[in-house]
Amino acid sequence: AVQGAMAKAVALAPDNWIPGGEPDPLIRERYGHVGKPLSRIDGPLKVSGQARFAAEFPMDGMVYAALVFSTIAKGRIATIDTALAEASPGVVAVMDHRNAPRLAPPPVFMSAPKAAGGDNLPIMQGNDVRWNGEPVAVVLGETQEQANHAASLIRVIYEEAPALTSFAEARGQGTRPAVFMGQSLHDERGDAEAALAKAEVQVDATYLTPRHNHNAIELHGVTAAWQGDVLRIHDASQLVAHTAWSIGQMFGMAEDKVVVTSPFVGGGFGGKCLWQHQVLAAMAAKVTDRPVRLVLSREGVYRVVGGRSPTEQRVALGADREGRLKALIHTGVTIKTATNAMPEPFILPTRSAYASDTLKLDVQVVELDMLANTFMRAPGESVGTFALESAIDELAEALDIDPIELRIRNEPEKDPSTGLPFSSRHIVEAWRDGAQRFGWARRDPRPGLRREGEWLIGMGCATGTYPYYRMPGGAARITLTRDGRAIVDIAAHEMGMGTATAQTQVTAERLGLPLDKVSFNYGDSTLPGVVLAGGSQQTASIGAAVGAAHRDLVKALLKLAGNESPVAGLGPGDVVSREEGLCKADEPSRHETYTSILARAGRETISVEAEGPPPLETMHWSMHSHAAMFCEVRVNAVTGEPRVSRFLGSFDCGRILNPKTAMSQFRGGIIMGLGLALMEETQFDERKGRVMNPSLAEYHVPVHMDVPEIDAIWTDIPDPHAPMGARGIGEIGITGTAAAVANAIYNATCKRVRDLPITLDKLL
Numbered sequence: 001a002v003q004g005a006m007a008k009a010v011a012l013a014p015d016n017w018i019p020g021g022e023p024d025p026l027i028r029e030r031y032g033h034v035g036k037p038l039s040r041i042d043g044p045l046k047v048s049g050q051a052r053f054a055a056e057f058p059m060d061g062m063v064y065a066a067l068v069f070s071t072i073a074k075g076r077i078a079t080i081d082t083a084l085a086e087a088s089p090g091v092v093a094v095m096d097h098r099n100a101p102r103l104a105p106p107p108v109f110m111s112a113p114k115a116a117g118g119d120n121l122p123i124m125q126g127n128d129v130r131w132n133g134e135p136v137a138v139v140l141g142e143t144q145e146q147a148n149h150a151a152s153l154i155r156v157i158y159e160e161a162p163a164l165t166s167f168a169e170a171r172g173q174g175t176r177p178a179v180f181m182g183q184s185l186h187d188e189r190g191d192a193e194a195a196l197a198k199a200e201v202q203v204d205a206t207y208l209t210p211r212h213n214h215n216a217i218e219l220h221g222v223t224a225a226w227q228g229d230v231l232r233i234h235d236a237s238q239l240v241a242h243t244a245w246s247i248g249q250m251f252g253m254a255e256d257k258v259v260v261t262s263p264f265v266g267g268g269f270g271g272k273c274l275w276q277h278q279v280l281a282a283m284a285a286k287v288t289d290r291p292v293r294l295v296l297s298r299e300g301v302y303r304v305v306g307g308r309s310p311t312e313q314r315v316a317l318g319a320d321r322e323g324r325l326k327a328l329i330h331t332g333v334t335i336k337t338a339t340n341a342m343p344e345p346f347i348l349p350t351r352s353a354y355a356s357d358t359l360k361l362d363v364q365v366v367e368l369d370m371l372a373n374t375f376m377r378a379p380g381e382s383v384g385t386f387a388l389e390s391a392i393d394e395l396a397e398a399l400d401i402d403p404i405e406l407r408i409r410n411e412p413e414k415d416p417s418t419g420l421p422f423s424s425r426h427i428v429e430a431w432r433d434g435a436q437r438f439g440w441a442r443r444d445p446r447p448g449l450r451r452e453g454e455w456l457i458g459m460g461c462a463t464g465t466y467p468y469y470r471m472p473g474g475a476a477r478i479t480l481t482r483d484g485r486a487i488v489d490i491a492a493h494e495m496g497m498g499t500a501t502a503q504t505q506v507t508a509e510r511l512g513l514p515l516d517k518v519s520f521n522y523g524d525s526t527l528p529g530v531v532l533a534g535g536s537q538q539t540a541s542i543g544a545a546v547g548a549a550h551r552d553l554v555k556a557l558l559k560l561a562g563n564e565s566p567v568a569g570l571g572p573g574d575v576v577s578r579e580e581g582l583c584k585a586d587e588p589s590r591h592e593t594y595t596s597i598l599a600r601a602g603r604e605t606i607s608v609e610a611e612g613p614p615p616l617e618t619m620h621w622s623m624h625s626h627a628a629m630f631c632e633v634r635v636n637a638v639t640g641e642p643r644v645s646r647f648l649g650s651f652d653c654g655r656i657l658n659p660k661t662a663m664s665q666f667r668g669g670i671i672m673g674l675g676l677a678l679m680e681e682t683q684f685d686e687r688k689g690r691v692m693n694p695s696l697a698e699y700h701v702p703v704h705m706d707v708p709e710i711d712a713i714w715t716d717i718p719d720p721h722a723p724m725g726a727r728g729i730g731e732i733g734i735t736g737t738a739a740a741v742a743n744a745i746y747n748a749t750c751k752r753v754r755d756l757p758i759t760l761d762k763l764l
C-alpha cells in the first residue's frame with residue numbers, strides 16, 4: 001500500500017499537488033541525498049566556537065543590562081530608590097516604570113497570526129506588580145559586572161495585595177473549561193462513566209505532574225540597537241517573523257523596520273519566544289541611545305520565561321476480560337494565568353490513542369497570579385502520556401495481559417475522536433520491531449522478582465505520540481545562479497535540530513543538485529515566510545514552501561528556456577529536475593542545465609518566491625507520529641535510587657530525511673523524557689508565588705551520567721499526506737518516556753508511583 005501511494009505520488013505532476021487532496025509528489029527523482037546520514041553543516045562552526053549566538057554580537061558603544069525582579073506576587077511599587085545604583089561606577093542609566101518608553105502591550109500568542117507574546121501584560125508601563133519575579137528595573141552599565149552590582153543596590157518598597165498563588169485554593173473557587181489553540185479540550189462519546197461502572201475490569205487513578213521550567217543550555221539573550229529608523233535585534237528565537245511583527249506592534253512600527261535575526265539557538269523547546277527581555281532591551285536601547293546586550297541569568301530565565309504548569313489528571317479505564325476498552329476517561333485540572341493562552345493540553349494524546357466504546361476527555365483550568373506558563377517540550381503529550389500510558393499498564397496488570405498486546409488489541413481503525421482516517425499509522429510495526437530488538441520476551445511480567453545484588457530490575461513500555469502540525473504562512477525563495485548554485489531563503493530556525501542540514505538535502509534532491517551547490521539561509525525576519533519552530537512542524541512547513549517554490553521555479557525556467565531549448569514546448573507537468581537542470585520526464589536526453597538556460601537568456605540569476613499551500617491535509621486525515629518506548633530500570637533496594645539502564649524508542653514518524661540528525665532528535669527527546677520521569681520539578685512556594693529553585697543546582701535535569709546508551713529505530717514508512725513524506729520528530733521522544741520508566745519501575749519494585757518525578761524517596 002505504501003509503495004502504491006508512493007508510486008501514485010511520484011506519478012503526479014507538481015502542479016497537481018494539493019496537500020489535503022493529493023499526496024505530495026515528494027521528490028520526483030531520487031539522488032540519495034534524502035535519507036543520507038549527513039553530519040550537521042553547522043557542526044564545524046559550533047565546535048570551533050565560530051557560531052555566533054544572540055548575546056555574542058559585539059556592537060560599538062554597547063551597554064550591558066541587569067534586571068531587578070519583584071519579590072511579591074501582586075501589588076504595586078510604592079517607592080523605588082535607584083540613587084545608589086545610578087551613582088555606582090560604570091552605570092549609564094537605570095530604567096524603571098517611571099522613565100521607560102511608552103508602548104503597547106505584547107500581542108499574546110494565537111491572538112493574531114504573527115503574535116508572539118508569552119502573555120499580553122504591558123511591560124514596565126506602570127507601578128503594578130503581576131507576578132513574583134517580574135522585572136521592576138533595568139540597570140545599564142559599561143560592563144555586565146557593574147550593571148549586576150548596581151542592580152543589587154536598588155531598593156524597592158512594595159504595597160502587597162492579596163494574591164492567588166495556591167492550586168488548591170484556586171480549585172476551591174472553581175475551575176473552568178480550558179481552550180487550547182482555539183479548540184475545546186472537552187470530548188465525549190457515549191456515557192463513559194456508566195460504561196466504566198459496568199466494565200468487568202476497571203482502573204481509576206489520579207496522576208500528578210509538577211511544574212517545570214525551561215533550561216536551554218543557551219540562556220535567553222538579546223542584543224538590541226536602534227539604527228536610524230530600524231530596530232535591530234539579535235535574538236535567540238523560535239519565531240523571528242512573529243517576533244519582528246509583535247515588537248513592531250508594541251513600538252508602533254512597521255514590521256519591516258524591526259529586523260530580528262537568530263542564526264543559532266542553543267536550545268528552544270518552546271521557551272525561546274517573545275518574553276519581556278527582548279522588549280526591555282529595545283526600550284533600554286532607546287533610553288540610553290546605545291546598543292544594549294541583555295542576557296538573562298539562569299535565575300532570570302525562571303523569573304521571566306514561562307514554563308510548564310502542574311497537572312492533576314484522572315485516567316479511568318474500563319475493559320472486558322479480553323482487554324477491549326469499554327470506557328476511556330481522561331480528565332483533570334491545570335493552571336494558567338489570566339493573560340496567556342496556554343492551558344497544558346494533557347488530553348491531546350488520548351484523543352486518537354485507542355478504540356474504546358465510550359470516551360470522555362476534559363481539561364479544566366484555574367488561574368493564578370504567577371508568571372505566564374507556556375509551551376514546553378511536547379506540551380500536553382509529554383505529561384498526558386505519562387497518565388494515560390501508566391493507566392494502560394495498570395490495566396494490563398489487572399487483566400494479566402501483556403501490555404503490548406493490550407495496546408495492539410485496542411488499535412483504532414480510524415481516529416476515534418474525529419472519525420478521520422489516519423494518514424499513516426504503523427504503530428503495530430513499531431511495537432513488534434521494538435519488542436524484538438529490546439528483548440521484551442525476556443521480561444518477567446510478575447513484578448519485583450528480578451534482582452542482581454542490591455538492584456531490582458524491571459522492564460516497562462509505553463506508547464509515545466505527537467500530532468503532525470503544519471501552520472499556514474510558510475513561504476520560501478529559491479534563487480538559481482549562473483554558476484549553477486541554488487540558494488533557499490526562508491525565515492526558519494536552527495535550534496540544533498539539524499534543520500539547515502536536512503533542508504539542504506531536500507532542496508538538493510528536489511533540484512537535482514549536488515549538496516555543495518545548495519545554500520540554506522534562515523534565521524532572519526527579512527527573509528520570506530512565517531515559520532514557527534515549534535509543534536514539531538517546522539520541517540513540514542519549510543518542505544511545503546520549498547516544494548511550492550520549486551514548482552514555480554520550474555515554470556519560470558521553462559519560460560526562460562525559450563524555443564531553442566531541448567525542453568522547449570514542455571509544460572511543468574512534463575519535466576523533472578535532474579542532473580543540475582530540467583529534462584523531459586520520459587525522455588531524459590531532452591535535458592538542459594540551469595546554467596545553460598540562464599546563460600542563453602543572459603541572466604545572472606532567476607529567483608522565485610512562493611507560499612506553501614494551506615495545510616488542508618490535517619482536515620482530511622488524522623496525522624500523528626507514533627512511538628513504542630521500551631525501558632529497563634535498576635532500582636537500588638537499599639537506597640531507592642532509580643537508574644535507567646537501557647532505553648529503546650521504536651518510532652513511526654513517516655520518512656526520515658536524515659537518520660543522523662533524526663537519531664539525535666529522538667535521543668534528545670528521550671533524555672528530556674527521562675528528566676520528566678525522574679528529576680525535573682520546579683519548587684513553587686505557594687505562599688508567595690515564588691520559584692524557589694531557579695538554578696541548575698537545585699532544578700535537576702539529566703546529565704550524561706544519568707543517561708544510558710539510548711537506542712532508536714524507525715519504520716521509515718513515508719506518510720503520503722505530509723510534505724516529503726515526513727511527519728515531525730522533534731517532540732515525540734519526550735512522550736511516552738516517563739510512563740515507560742514508571743512502568744519499568746513498577747515491574748522492578750511492585751511500586752506504582754503516580755506522581756512525578758519518581759525520586760528515590762518515593763521508592764523506599
Ligand code: MOS
Nearest residue numbers: 269270377534535
Ligand atoms: Mo515546542 S514546546 O512546540 O517548541
